[in-house]
Every structure is written in C-alpha cells, then in structure tokens.
Amino acid sequence: MAETRTQDAIALLKDDHRTVEKLFKQFEDAKGDGRKQKLAQQICMELTVHAKLEEEIFYPACEGKIEEDLLKEAFVEHDGAKVLIAEIEAADSESDEYFEAKVKVLQEQIEHHIEEEEKGSDSVFGQVRKADIELKALGEQMAARKQELIATYKADGLPRPELKTMIATEI
C-alpha cells in the first residue's frame, strides 16, 4: 500500500493492527488450503514487521515514560507470538493438522496485544499520549524502517525468531 502522508507512531501501529485484523478475518472466511496458506504467510510477514518496529523503535522510545510492567509484558507476548509465527511460516496447511489451530491461537494472542496497546487510558498508547514523546518524528522513523524491513523479508524470507525474553528453549 502506498503511503504518502506522514503518520505519527500511534497511527502507524494502529493501521498495522487493522491490517492484521482484516487478514485474520479473511483467513477465517477463506476456502481452500492454498488460499489459507497464502493469507497465513501474509499475516506472518505483517506481524514480524510490526513486532520488529515496536521492539526496535517504539518500545525503546517508551522506556522510562510508561509503566515498566506493561512494556515487559509486551516483550514476553511478542516472544510467544514469534514462536507461533515461526511454526505457521514453516507449516504446510495440508499436512499439519494443527495449522488452523495455530493461526487461531495466534489471532487470539494478537487480539490481546491490540487490546493492551489500544484500549483505555492505561493502555500503552493511552500512556504514550500523555507522555513526552515525539510521536511524529518517531512515526517517520518507523515508516522508513518498515519499508526497509519489508524489502529485506521479501528478498530473504522471515528471520528465525529472535527471542528477547525467553531462554529456556533453543529454537
């Protein structure tokens, strides 16, 4: 999607949320393994870019300015989602009997993520709006990085999950 206007950081991340919500809905309605597989791949790409933007740029900008617990939870939740994303990315919709279940559970996790970021004044975005954070500049930085990440992932495929908070298992 060509994006010419400048979005602030929150608008950009909310747009990402709407995009994946739509894709999950399309996945639910899709008929046929091929179509489902394609949508699942798209979901994995969108979420990998989104998580990377949040971890690399947005959350660090929030550090010290919003509740620390909330940020820590977000990092752990991202890691949980990355494990599922890697599974879905590698799965074959025809031969993996858990394929649809994995996408469904990922959807539920992402719905929770969206709620924690968006809903109410205590949410991540609610707190960020009250904090002293340059959302426009951050949005520009994130939009540029987003294009870079998409180009890289399209060329090289998605990276192995980079877990920040989980150390018990090697993936």
Ligand SMILES: [Fe+2]
């Ligand atoms: Fe998010």
